[in-house]
Amino acid sequence: MYAAYDYDKMQEDELTFSIGTCLRVLEKGTNEQAWWLCEITTTTENCNDGNEILERGLVPRNYLSLYPSLSKRNANFKMFDLSQLPKIHDSKKDNMNVKEWQKSNSMIEKITEKMMTKQLLSKHYQLLFHKLILCKFSMRYCHI
Structure with a gap:
């Protein structure tokens, strides 16, 4: 998981993190609890490949995202573009001009x-x- 927003801990058992930080979820709790137990790891490109645990604590689940923020994307990232929209029908009989x-x-x-x-x-x-x-x-x- 990735941090969708910056967060500064308010209690000793929470984590402080910035947007785009890789967080490994350890425990989600029951009944869709608002706080999840996570750890921050050293990582390269893939969030799941982190090997050294830096810190462990509670994180508000609504601050997490499955994907990294677009603001942290690579310099060579290209948005896709639809140069021309496809036609629904080609038949002139079925379409109004x-x-x-x-x-x-x-x-x-x-x-x-x-x-x-x-x-x-x-x-x-x-x-x-x-x-x-x-x-x-x-x-x-x-x-x-």
């Missing part, structure tokens, strides 16, 4: 405005609104 999508959005916005200003809608507006919503979410162009 951008203009149709914008038109359906503007129609829904207009109908929604009318619904908000009028307390009672006629059945015609209610049916039209539901049909537009169904068409929009099915990703198909509908003739209304």
